[in-house]
Amino acid sequence: MATALSISIAVAPNALADNNTDNIFSMEICKDPFASKFKLHLYYNSGQGGAYRNIGYSVYDFSAVKIGGSDPTVHVMKFCQLGVSNPWPGSGQRLKNNAASGENEHYKYMARVYFNSGYKGAQDVMGPQQHIDQFRHVKNENASFRWTS
Secondary structure: OOOOOOOOOOHHHHHHHHHHHHHHHHHHOOOOOOOOOOOOOOOOOOEEEEEEEEEEEOEOOOOOOEEOOOOOOOEOOOOOOOOOOOOOOOOOEEEEOOOOOEEEOOOEEEEEEEEOOOEEEEEEEEEOEEOOOOOOOOOOOOOOOEEEE
């Protein structure tokens, strides 16, 4: 007789809320990518060009980020507004379905950018310290991101 073993790993809801809060409101999101503590950088154009967004923590859905607590607001992730008098391509645009390239500056973890929300569907994977000049599977069709080991 076979016995099945099921293991569940839970993350405290307020820990997720804190990460989502940082992904939305931290000063790191629009710092120069090489100066940011956030190690995933998504770009509007191919070749790491145009507007960018720095991301520190996994994101279940780029267009519906909930920060938790008593705030019922759903936030939409957008590219940074860059170039006041001459805006960079993609400045202020929604991140979801608009990223063409990316860079993973993390020394240890892989960055997975997914076609669908919820870490599902086709994906492009960047190993530690790797960039992709043009996403092969999720170019301008990307909805979520997750760090993996």
